[in-house]
Amino acid sequence: MTATAFSEASTSRFARIKEGDLDLQLHYNDLGEGAETVVMLHGSGPGASGWANFNRNIEPLVNAGFRVILMDCPGWSKSDTIVSEGSRSNLNAQALKGLLDVLGLERVHIIGNSMGAHSTVAFALEYPERIGKLILMGGGTGGPSAFVPQPTEGIKLIGALYRDPTIENLKKMMNVFVFDASGLTDELFQTRLDNILSRRDHLDNFVKSSTLNPKQFPDFSHRLHEISADTLLVWGREDRFVPMDTGLRLLAGLPRAQLHVFNRCGHWAQWEHAEKFNRMVLDFLTH
Numbered sequence: 263m264t265a266t267a268f269s270e271a272s273t274s275r276f277a278r279i280k281e282g283d284l285d286l287q288l289h290y291n292d293l294g295e296g297a298e299t300v301v302m303l304h305g306s307g308p309g310a311s312g313w314a315n316f317n318r319n320i321e322p323l324v325n326a327g328f329r330v331i332l333m334d335c336p337g338w339s340k341s342d343t344i345v346s347e348g349s350r351s352n353l354n355a356q357a358l359k360g361l362l363d364v365l366g367l368e369r370v371h372i373i374g375n376s377m378g379a380h381s382t383v384a385f386a387l388e389y390p391e392r393i394g395k396l397i398l399m400g401g402g403t404g405g406p407s408a409f410v411p412q413p414t415e416g417i418k419l420i421g422a423l424y425r426d427p428t429i430e431n432l433k434k435m436m437n438v439f440v441f442d443a444s445g446l447t448d449e450l451f452q453t454r455l456d457n458i459l460s461r462r463d464h465l466d467n468f469v470k471s472s473t474l475n476p477k478q479f480p481d482f483s484h485r486l487h488e489i490s491a492d493t494l495l496v497w498g499r500e501d502r503f504v505p506m507d508t509g510l511r512l513l514a515g516l517p518r519a520q521l522h523v524f525n526r527c528g529h530w531a532q533w534e535h536a537e538k539f540n541r542m543v544l545d546f547l548t549h
């Protein structure tokens with residue numbers, strides 16, 4: 263399958279999941295065929311989705327013979343909306359467990375971006391028998407930073423965009439998001455704004471959730487030693503959303519972790535350094 267052979271629309275699927283107290287319709291994209299599956303979990307920005315976060319990373323994996331599932335978390339994109347009063351990392355992990363059961367997938371590799379990385383760690387702790395290798399970018403655990411005041415400037419800008427979804431606020435957020443904002447096109451801004459405005463319910467529920475529980479992403483530092491999966495940590499040196507010392511905390515805590523830091527890179531390593539990122543991921547998954 264080549265890049266021209268698939269699109270968001272042609273790979274778009276829905277599944278009804280019932281997992282514990284969750285009874286939801288989830289949207290996902292399903293690409294490629296292969297004995298091994300890679301799940302990609304997106305971040306928590308308004309308008310994010312599996313496709314928006316990972317569209318530069320799908321093709322090399324599909325061409326290498328992996329099946330790729332992009333799950334849109336509850337409260338994002340075309341998945342059902344939800345108010346999260348507890349740990350959103352665990353909520354997403356529970357949703358993923360439900361989706362894997364519906365799809366009959368026993369064990370998967372997971373690539374998680376930011377919130378998606380927090381959710382990957384929650385999944386690995388809850389369902390260790392269901393994971394292969396893990397790739398975590400710009401996240402993996404909540405908790406304090408030794409160096410950067412929190413909330414970080416990026417997280418404050420995400421909050422402002424959720425409360426007031428204008429093109430100006432989107433640009434302010436995205437300009438801090440990546441190291442080199444010159445690659446952000448008008449088309450990208452417009453597509454993202456359209457995604458944001460198409461689901462006001464998601465925006466309202468995110469704000470409601472953050473008010474009910476400002477710590478949506480708990481600190482897993484004390485449990486990282488329980489995860490025995492091979493893990494590749496990827497960070498941007500200039501990440502202004504989730505600072506790099508979170509990556510060092512993960513490196514210290516995860517027994518089988520290695521860390522790669524891109525320079526001239528913000529919070530979107532898989533997009534900002536897509537080619538190198540894709541080569542690293544393939545090498546990590548196949549050796």
Ligand SMILES: O=C(O)/C=C/C(=O)/C=C/C=C(\O)C(=O)O
Nearest residue numbers: 305306307308310376377479504
């Ligand atoms: O607050 C955190 O720790 C996590 C923040 C995020 O998950 C932010 C992610 C933003 C995106 O990936 C996006 O595409 O907007």
